[in-house]
Amino acid sequence: MKKNSNETLILGIETSCDETSAAVVQNGTKILSNVISSQIDVHRKFGGVVPEVASRRHVERITLIIQKALEDAETCLEEVDAIAVTKGPGLVGALLIGVSAAKALAFATGKPLVPVHHIAGHIYANHLVKPLTFPLVALVVSGGHTELIYMTRHNQFERLGKTRDDAAGEAFDKVARLMKLPYPGGPQIDRLAIQGEPRYQLPRAWLETDSLDFSFSGLKSAVMNLVNKARQRGEEINYTDLACSFQMAVLDVLVEKSIRAVKKTKVKHLLLAGGVSANSSLRIRLTERARQEGIELGIPPLELCTDNAAMIAAAGTYQFLDGKHADLSLNADANFSLVE
Amino acid sequence: MKLLSMDTSTLVMGVAVFDLETRKMLGEMATNLHKNHSVRLMPTIDQFLRDLDLKIDEITHLAVTSGPGSYTGIRIGVTTAKTIAWARRIPLYSESSLAVLAMNGMRFDGLVVPMFDARRHRVYTGAFQFDRGKMDEKFPQQVIAMDRWLEQLANSNQPVLFLGDDVIRFREEIETALGENACFGTPAENIPRPASLAWLAYQKWSQHEPPEHKNFAPNYLQLTEAESNWLKKQRKEGMNG
Numbered sequence: 001m002k003k004n005s006n007e008t009l010i011l012g013i014e015t016s017c018d019e020t021s022a023a024v025v026q027n028g029t030k031i032l033s034n035v036i037s038s039q040i041d042v043h044r045k046f047g048g049v050v051p052e053v054a055s056r057r058h059v060e061r062i063t064l065i066i067q068k069a070l071e072d073a074e075t076c077l078e079e080v081d082a083i084a085v086t087k088g089p090g091l092v093g094a095l096l097i098g099v100s101a102a103k104a105l106a107f108a109t110g111k112p113l114v115p116v117h118h119i120a121g122h123i124y125a126n127h128l129v130k131p132l133t134f135p136l137v138a139l140v141v142s143g144g145h146t147e148l149i150y151m152t153r154h155n156q157f158e159r160l161g162k163t164r165d166d167a168a169g170e171a172f173d174k175v176a177r178l179m180k181l182p183y184p185g186g187p188q189i190d191r192l193a194i195q196g197e198p199r200y201q202l203p204r205a206w207l208e209t210d211s212l213d214f215s216f217s218g219l220k221s222a223v224m225n226l227v228n229k230a231r232q233r234g235e236e237i238n239y240t241d242l243a244c245s246f247q248m249a250v251l252d253v254l255v256e257k258s259i260r261a262v263k264k265t266k267v268k269h270l271l272l273a274g275g276v277s278a279n280s281s282l283r284i285r286l287t288e289r290a291r292q293e294g295i296e297l298g299i300p301p302l303e304l305c306t307d308n309a310a311m312i313a314a315a316g317t318y319q320f321l322d323g324k325h326a327d328l329s330l331n332a333d334a335n336f337s338l339v340e
Numbered sequence: 341m342k343l344l345s346m347d348t349s350t351l352v353m354g355v356a357v358f359d360l361e362t363r364k365m366l367g368e369m370a371t372n373l374h375k376n377h378s379v380r381l382m383p384t385i386d387q388f389l390r391d392l393d394l395k396i397d398e399i400t401h402l403a404v405t406s407g408p409g410s411y412t413g414i415r416i417g418v419t420t421a422k423t424i425a426w427a428r429r430i431p432l433y434s435e436s437s438l439a440v441l442a443m444n445g446m447r448f449d450g451l452v453v454p455m456f457d458a459r460r461h462r463v464y465t466g467a468f469q470f471d472r473g474k475m476d477e478k479f480p481q482q483v484i485a486m487d488r489w490l491e492q493l494a495n496s497n498q499p500v501l502f503l504g505d506d507v508i509r510f511r512e513e514i515e516t517a518l519g520e521n522a523c524f525g526t527p528a529e530n531i532p533r534p535a536s537l538a539w540l541a542y543q544k545w546s547q548h549e550p551p552e553h554k555n556f557a558p559n560y561l562q563l564t565e566a567e568s569n570w571l572k573k574q575r576k577e578g579m580n581g
Contacts, residue, residue: 050566052411059415060557063426067554077427093412096378100416103382104423108396328382 010320011080011105012313013066015058015098016090016118017143018042018049022066023309024073024080028317031128033072034303034310037061040184047183048173055093062101069309077109082325084316087115088336089144095332103328112325114316117338118307119145120157122273124315125304133296135267139258141282142274143169143186146214146254148261149338154318159339160261161212168250169276171216175223175246179239189243190279196244200226204253212261219249247281255285262295271298278305342366342394343401343545345538346385348377348417349409349437350456351505354534355381355388358542360401367392368535372505377416400430403541405437405532408464408483408561409456418558431551433541436559438481441503442468443536444529450499450521451478454532457506458483464561465489467500483562486510490517499523505530 007027014021023034039057043049070076085102088095106113122145123138137160138149146163166174169186176185181192202222205215223246230237262270270290276282283299290297304311319325341360347353354370369388371380389396404421407414418434425432438454445452448470455465466481479492493500494517502514503525514522545551563571 045570046566050564052564053566055411055415056557056560056564059419060555062419063422063554066423067426093415096412097415097419100378100381100419101423104420105427107382107386108424108427110396328386329379331376331379 008317008321009075009080010114010313010317011066011069011077011083012116012309012311012316013083013085013098013102014121014307014309014312015062015094016086016088017094017307018054019307020058020061020065021307021309022069023313024069024075025128025310025313025317028314029127029131031310032075033069034308035065035069035072036306036308037065044183047177049091051091051093054091055097058094058097062097066101066105077105080111082112082114082316082320084114084116084313084320086118086121086312087326087330088333089118090334092332092334095334099330099332103330107328112320113328113330114320114324115326115330116312116316116319117336119147119149119274119338120315121311123149123151123271125273125300125308125311126271126298127314128304128310129300130298132271133269135265136269136271137258137261137265137267138271138273139254140274141168141254141272141276143167143173143276145274146216148212148257150261150265150267155322155324157338160265161214161257163214163216165215165217166220168214168216168254169274171220171250172276174220178224178227179242186276186279189247190281192240192243193247193281196238196240196242198245198248199238199241200245202226202245202249204249206253212257212264214253214257216250219246247279251282251285254282255289258286259289259293259295262293269296269298273300275306278302341400342398343403343538343541344385344389344399345403345534345541346381346417346421347405347437347440347532347534347537348381348413349405349407350413350532352531353377353380353384354532354537355385356534356538357388357392357394357399358535358538360542360545363542365535365538368533370531370534372531377413381416381420396428399428401541401545402430402432403537404432404434405440405537406434407437407558408481409437411560414558414560418556422552422554422556425552426554431545432556433544433549434552434556435537435540436481437532438464438466439468439475439540440537441532442466442475443540444503444525444533445501446470446473446475448499448501448523450501450523451493451496452501452503453493454503455506456504457509458562461486463489463506463510467493481561486513490514494518494521497521501525503530
């Protein structure tokens with residue numbers, strides 16, 4: 001496909017955890033291709049993502065995935081304006097595969113290299129559905145992150161709050177493991193919770209009155225104590241009700257703090273982003289609450305909630321247009337910060 | 341026609357360019373440092389080609405070490421090389437990092453044993469013998485406990501040249517096991533040379549060996565810990581059930 005001169009075509013690459021993904025996005029909004037090779041079946045037998053196993057799989061697949069992304073988009077490397085890649089945060093060994101491949105492509109073609117923050121990518125997943133309207137607040141929830149981000153324009157991120165310990169998704173996974181649910185645990189808890197009743201009393205960490213930070217380690221410990229005590233006393237635990245109680249405790253805080261952040265910044269637009277935004281109850285509750293408050297809510301479709309390269313290409317488009325390029329010494333950064 | 345070789349399997353980061361037609365090594369550079377291969381490999385190649393007055397489109401062939409060595413280091417080299425090969429549509433050849441190191445002992449009369457520390461008193465190693473420049477793998481490349489390895493080498497009853505910067509950690513043990521048959525490399529012989537990698541790849545090319553595919557992956561010589569533990573558990577369960 002020969003593109004018009006006023007078009008921007010970005011190749012995105014994402015390997016921050018256990019998905020090998022490459023995508024081509026046109027003008028920051030239109031997905032021409034989004035190839036995702038998930039390793040979920042590889043890691044299931046270990047009960048979680050094993051970093052070394054993930055890195056080995058990425059290295060095998062990366063070239064094929066990039067080639068398929070270009071083929072699916074009916075374009076070629078020569079037509080692409082820049083190569084965008086997840087610089088971090090994530091598993092460093094996994095990130096390095098994407099970064100090494102992106103640098104090699106930039107070197108081989110002379111095209112600009114654009115380093116993208118993984119969370120920026122998740123926020124821009126929404127942009128692929130409906131262009132972002134500024135100012136906005138985004139609730140980013142995944143296995144590695146729980147943050148409230150404020151944006152007034154493209155490419156500018158201000159953090160309103162973040163988790164002080166476990167990410168929400170991490171709490172889901174740990175509690176799921178405690179309940180002996182198969183990996184990945186988040187969707188399993190979601191599935192059980194819908195059938196249960198919130199019978200168990202669990203804490204909600206609101207922190208200081210005006211704080212938009214989160215904390216989930218106390219909740220996780222409370223669930224563990226509850227289960228251990230019941231086991232000692234030989235009492236039966238109703239896992240369906242426990243899943244429901246736990247999920248409600250997490251969602252109460254996520255929903256309430258998101259609304260507080262919107263009110264504090266006086267914005268009209270709220271976005272949900274990250275892997276946990278696939279949680280059905282979170283989607284329903286946030287939609288309901290936003291409607292009551294007269295807030296316009298954006299939620300990405302399920303296929304864009306999990307890690308994918310289209311969101312990286314979308315976020316990378318605006319960085320490319322702003323001239324935020326990297327040179328060939330670009331490195332992966334497991335703790336890369338979104339806010340400079 | 342020019343071949344670019346790169347090696348990041350160990351602490352040594354090396355690149356070389358070999359002219360396939362004139363059979364001349366145009367240049368070679370290597371560092372032996374605890375510095376980040378991920379940061380340095382691509383800028384080093386970029387600068388190295390500039391120094392040689394070469395452009396990337398003048399490179400017609402690539403070579404990379406496929407391991408063993410540092411897992412992360414191997415992956416940086418393999419990912420970089422295979423991505424450039426794919427993007428430029430040029431063939432990529434791979435060679436074992438142990439074979440590249442063994443080339444430093446090609447004039448030695450006896451067994452040439454390159455080794456890299458694999459921790460827990462184990463080494464990545466193999467034994468090679470050269471006959472008028474032709475390499476023969478006498479003991480297969482593997483990860484093996486040092487005492488078992490030395491026993492095998494002692495039983496071969498011939499001089500053995502140990503190569504690699506990690507050898508010094510085992511020097512006493514080696515001398516005890518092999519006595520007068522133990523020989524050691526000079527510091528210059530202890531680092532794998534990217535020019536040797538280029539030369540080995542040239543031989544593959546000239547003998548019409550097929551290049552690597554897009555799904556080419558490193559040869560780590562061992563499973564990940566998680567995988568081998570899982571296999572052990574499966575076997576145990578299999579025996580019990």
